[in-house]
Amino acid sequence: xxxxxxxxxxxxxxxxxxxxxxxxxxxxxxxxxxxxxxxxxxxxxxxxxxxxxxxxxxxxxxxxxxxxxxxxxxxxxxxxxxxxxxxxxxxxxxxxxxxxxxxxxxxxxxxxxxxxxxxxxxxxxxxxxxxxxxxxxxxxxxxxxxxxxxxxxxxxxxxxxxxxxxxxxxxxxxxxxxxxxxxxxxxxxxxxxxxxxxxxxxxxxxxxxxxxxxxxxxxxxxxxxxxxxxxxxxxxxxxxxxxxxxxxxxxxxxxxxxxxxxxxxxxxxxxxxxxxxxxxxxxxxxxxxxxxxxxxxxxxxxxxxxxxxxxxxxxxxxxxxxxxxxxxxxxxxxxxxxxxxxxxxxxxxxxxxxxxxxx
Numbered sequence: 001x002x003x004x005x006x007x008x009x010x011x012x013x014x015x016x017x018x019x020x021x022x023x024x025x026x027x028x029x030x031x032x033x034x035x036x037x038x039x040x041x042x043x044x045x046x047x048x049x050x051x052x053x054x055x056x057x058x059x060x061x062x063x064x065x066x067x068x069x070x071x072x073x074x075x076x077x078x079x080x081x082x083x084x085x086x087x088x089x090x091x092x093x094x095x096x097x098x099x100x101x102x103x104x105x106x107x108x109x110x111x112x113x114x115x116x117x118x119x120x121x122x123x124x125x126x127x128x129x130x131x132x133x134x135x136x137x138x139x140x141x142x143x144x145x146x147x148x149x150x151x152x153x154x155x156x157x158x159x160x161x162x163x164x165x166x167x168x169x170x171x172x173x174x175x176x177x178x179x180x181x182x183x184x185x186x187x188x189x190x191x192x193x194x195x196x197x198x199x200x201x202x203x204x205x206x207x208x209x210x211x212x213x214x215x216x217x218x219x220x221x222x223x224x225x226x227x228x229x230x231x232x233x234x235x236x237x238x239x240x241x242x243x244x245x246x247x248x249x250x251x252x253x254x255x256x257x258x259x260x261x262x263x264x265x266x267x268x269x270x271x272x273x274x275x276x277x278x279x280x281x282x283x284x285x286x287x288x289x290x291x292x293x294x295x296x297x298x299x300x301x302x303x304x305x306x307x308x309x310x311x312x313x314x315x316x317x318x319x320x321x322x323x324x325x326x327x328x329x330x331x332x333x334x335x336x337x338x339x340x341x342x343x344x345x346x347x348x349x350x351x352x353x354x355x356x357x358x359x
Contacts, residue, residue, distance in 0.1 A: 026287065026298030027357050034309045037076060040354030043347060044069040046316035048084045053344055054324070057103040058092065060112045060162055061344035067165070068351025070119045075358045086120055093117070093132060108152040108163045111140045118169040130173050137170035141182055149186055156327060157201045157214040160190050161221030168225055180228070184235035187225060190218075191242040199249030200264060207327045209334050210264040213345060214325075216278025219246060220352060223285040240291065243282075247292055250279050254300055258307025262322055263334050270339070273311040273320045277349035280304035284356040305353055317342030318350055 033039075047069050053059055066085065073082040091098035103110035114136025121130030140163070143151050152163060164183050171179035194201045200210045201218050222243040229236045253264050259271035260279055283301035286292035311319045321343040325334070340346075 026294065026302045027284065031306065034306050036305075036354040036357035039309055039312065040072045040351060040358070041076070041078070041081075042316045043312070043318075043350050043354070044072050044078075044081055047347060047351075048081070048088060050342070050344075050347075052101070056100070057110070058101050058113055059344065060109045061348060063112045063116055064162075064165075064348035065344045065351065066116045067119050068348050068355065070116075070123065071355040072351050072358075074123050075355055082123065086124070089116055089120065093128065106139070106152065108154065108159050111136055111152060111166055112162050114140075114166050115169045118166075118173050122169070122173050133173060134170055137166050137179060140166060147189075148182075149189055150182070153186065153189070155190065155193055156204050157190070157194055157211075158217045160187060160201075161217040161224070164221050164225060168228055172228060180233070183225060184229060184233060184239065187222065188235050188238050191238065194218075195242055195245070198265075199245040199247075201246070204327045207329050209331065211325065211334055212260055212262050212264055212269075212272045212275030213278070213322055215246075215264060216275035216349065219243075219250070219282035220278045220349065222246070223282040223356075226291065227285065227289065243286070244291065247283060247286060247297065250283070251297065251300055254279075254304065258303035260304075262337060266335075269335060271320060272322050273308055273318050274322060274343070274346040274349060276304055277308045277318070277346060277353055280308055281349055281353040281356050284353060288356065288359060305357065308350065308353070312350070313341065315342070318346035321346035 047065055053062060066089065069085055070082065072078075073085065090096060092102050103113050114133045116133075117129040118133030118137070120126065121133055140150050140152060145151055145153065150163060153159070164187055167179045167183040167186070170176070171183065193205060196202060201215050202208050203211045203214045222239055226236070226240060226243060229239065250260065254260060255271060257271060259273070259276045261267065261269035262272040262275070263269040264275075280301060283292065283297055283304060287294050287298050287301050308318070313319055319339070319341045321340045322345070323338045323340050323343070324345070325337055
């Protein structure tokens with residue numbers, strides 16, 4: 001019996017090793033110039049010296065890029081990069097010299113600012129950053145709706161990352177379950193309201209288009225949350241089911257070039273890089289964590305990453321990024337969106353995907 005048990009254990013170890021090999025085998029032996037270490041460093045270093053974009057206060061896409069650069073710095077043990085990112089953020093801390101850059105609205109686009117001090121605090125253990133980030137997370141729920149959702153809830157699919165990432169980072173920093181419970185409740189509410197039978201998400205309840213980057217925020221938000229949501233959390237099964245349903249749909253809509261379109265289900269739409277980077281991040285994360293079968297999803301994740309890297313130009317700017325797009329129930333509105341280069345909406349998910357490949 002002892003020998004039988006030992007053989008069973010040995011078989012289990014071999015199967016586990018085979019599974020791990022299958023998951024990671026798709027994420028090595030990169031073509032020249034496409035390794036996550038190389039690409040991530042180039043894009044992160046470029047971010048440190050990039051001018052601010054869009055608004056006088058820090059734009060949400062810049063906060064998301066800052067977060068991506070910080071996680072990449074941590075994973076690659078690049079202390080110089082992390083110090084440069086912190087030095088750039090320091091003037092926006094209380095008492096700093098660039099407080100005019102700090103957003104003030106009680107709005108999901110502004111509140112995401114808090115993920116930057118939270119991530120700095122997580123990495124440095126500096127209490128002043130942790131306190132500042134926690135203040136933003138608490139502010140987001142200081143006057144919740146009657147149903148317990150944040151007052152910033154608006155049921156745009158973008159929020160499934162931009163709202164949830166702040167509470168998730170607060171949970172990671174404090175291990176206080178109330179942040180995680182808020183987050184999971186919010187995510188499930190959006191899943192119930194916006195996910196369609198084909199697994200994709202309408203931009204908003206009244207806007208019935210599968211806009212690429214909007215769905216990209218969803219994919220990234222669910223992947224982020226699932227990495228921290230405990231196996232026994234009451235909302236995990238619902239979120240994982242929604243995630244898997246979306247990933248199965250994305251597999252069908254990925255182009256032969258490895259990219260996804262600006263409107264996902266319309267092949268005549270142009271290949272869009274920010275959504276493709278977000279979807280690649282979500283797929284990579286799912287394969288690496290075993291939520292998705294590696295043999296089925298690993299090739300798509302690899303193909304997506306390599307395709308996105310091909311859109312990075314000689315200045316380390318991602319090209320073919322859809323411009324900022326408010327919701328509108330008009331097909332032409334989406335089809336005629338302009339393409340931007342170096343937009344932080346695209347720089348951010350490149351860094352997320354590079355970090356996911358290195359985890």
